[in-house]
Amino acid sequence: MRPVMSSTTSWLAAAAFAAAMAVSGGLEAAQSAPDSENGRYSMTPIPEGVLRLDTRTGTVSTCTKNGAGWACYAVPDERTALDAEIGRLQAEVERLKGQLAAGPTASGKIDEALPKSDPLKKAEPKNAQPRAAEGERKIEIPLPSDQDVDRLMSFLEKAWRRLIDMANRVQKDVSGRI
Numbered sequence: 344m345r346p347v348m349s350s351t352t353s354w355l356a357a358a359a360f361a362a363a364m365a366v367s368g369g370l371e372a373a374q375s376a377p378d379s380e381n382g383r384y385s386m387t388p389i390p391e392g393v394l395r396l397d398t399r400t401g402t403v404s405t406c407t408k409n410g411a412g413w414a415c416y417a418v419p420d421e422r423t424a425l426d427a428e429i430g431r432l433q434a435e436v437e438r439l440k441g442q443l444a445a446g447p448t449a450s451g452k453i454d455e456a457l458p459k460s461d462p463l464k465k466a467e468p469k470n471a472q473p474r475a476a477e478g479e480r481k482i483e484i485p486l487p488s489d490q491d492v493d494r495l496m497s498f499l500e501k502a503w504r505r506l507i508d509m510a511n512r513v514q515k516d517v518s519g520r521i
Contacts, residue, residue: 385396392407395415406415487495 383398385398387394387396389405392405392413395404395406396402397404403418403420404415405418406413408414
């Protein structure tokens with residue numbers, strides 16, 4: 344038969360057991376491999392040198408040998424850029440949610456009748472010149488007048504007649520020589 348222990352005694356036994364476990368865990372941590380031994384870094388040969396992986400932090404570096412010795416440079420981490428972009432997008436979503444919550448709410452019914460025009464077409468004031476996009480030059484080409492069209496037609500008729508006359512002369516010269 345087991346003797347009955349008081350609650351204070353059982354509490355002290357549990358505390359002693361916890362302290363013993365903590366001390367043994369501390370000894371195991373003190374006996375772990377130092378950074379220089381195989382344990383923290385994993386090396387993989389590559390054509391340029393060595394690829395080094397820090398197994399504690401996950402940092403990847405490329406190590407190359409130059410005139411002064413070996414030099415290791417951290418490889419750009421895409422994860423950092425992705426995390427930054429995710430954080431920016433989450434902040435923007437929260438900002439937009441706040442704007443949406445603070446903005447006017449739309450109810451199902453409105454008091455005024457809707458206009459019978461195209462809602463997507465922007466209304467332009469009368470006598471307004473169409474505006475060019477900012478930073479873009481607008482070139483306007485005036486249409487020719489009737490007098491300009493008549494002058495052009497006269498020029499083309501004269502050029503056509505001269506071309507036909509030249510073709511006839513060449514034909515006569517060629518047929519006379521044969």
